[in-house]
């Protein structure tokens with residue numbers, strides 16, 4: 013059972029998970045989680061290490077499909093459509109629900125190609141001038157254009173860690189996603205690069221539904237409007253971020269945010 017704060021502003025659900033459980037072989041890592049993910053706001057998943065935040069995040073774009081031992085029960089919808097139905101095109105789904113990982117993972121290709129690849133394979137842009145404009149727009153939106161516009165042919169892997177992470181965000185944006193999932197996107201970055209990513213998340217928030225897993229409660233408080241607290245595979249409490257941090261209703265949430273464990 014999740015304690016849901018009743019003062020949450022009503023918003024349409026971009027995604028909805030219902031009674032989602034995830035198993036790795038016989039081990040249950042997520043137990044009966046239901047949540048609505050609204051558009052245009054940032055939702056943070058917090059909780060101690062191993063509580064299942066990343067596992068649950070991966071159910072939202074079927075990244076768990078890539079883990080042979082993982083099995084998902086329950087339903088997840090995007091705009092009301094079941095993303096686990098057999099006819100779902102998973103490649104298309106992952107363009108609509110993009111993902112940014114803990115460790116920046118640019119392709120070992122040029123900065124330009126890192127961005128152009130997705131739009132080209134998804135058929136969004138084919139001609140050189142169309143691709144040029146998607147590349148510029150995505151890099152601008154990710155706050156990276158000014159830093160890389162004169163070196164688009166250089167390898168993406170030659171950028172700094174923070175730039176690489178913004179490149180990965182630009183790559184996700186290039187295919188026009190509706191939701192962006194971020195799994196501890198700043199954990200490999202220094203404080204200055206982290207601050208830039210946080211600013212970027214704030215800029216992007218009005219345009220996409222963003223879900224961020226973070227170990228940092230300060231980060232959750234800075235970037236998100238809604239927070240869900242996970243503990244031992246359960247979603248314990250979900251509410252407006254300010255309430256979760258100032259007026260948690262559940263003892264376990266209180267213990268976590270006051271640093272008693274985790």
Ligand SMILES: Nc1ncnc2c1ncn2[C@@H]1O[C@H](COP(=O)(O)OP(=O)(O)OP(=O)(O)O)[C@@H](O)[C@H]1O
Pocket residue numbers: 036041059060061062063064065066067068079081227
């Ligand atoms: N590929 C996997 N195979 C088997 N078990 C896994 C796998 N990935 C995660 N688990 C287990 O599932 C549980 C939840 O892990 P998960 O990584 O989702 O937690 P988390 O809250 O994101 O942790 P962290 O904050 O440390 O990243 C843990 O017990 C973990 O050991």
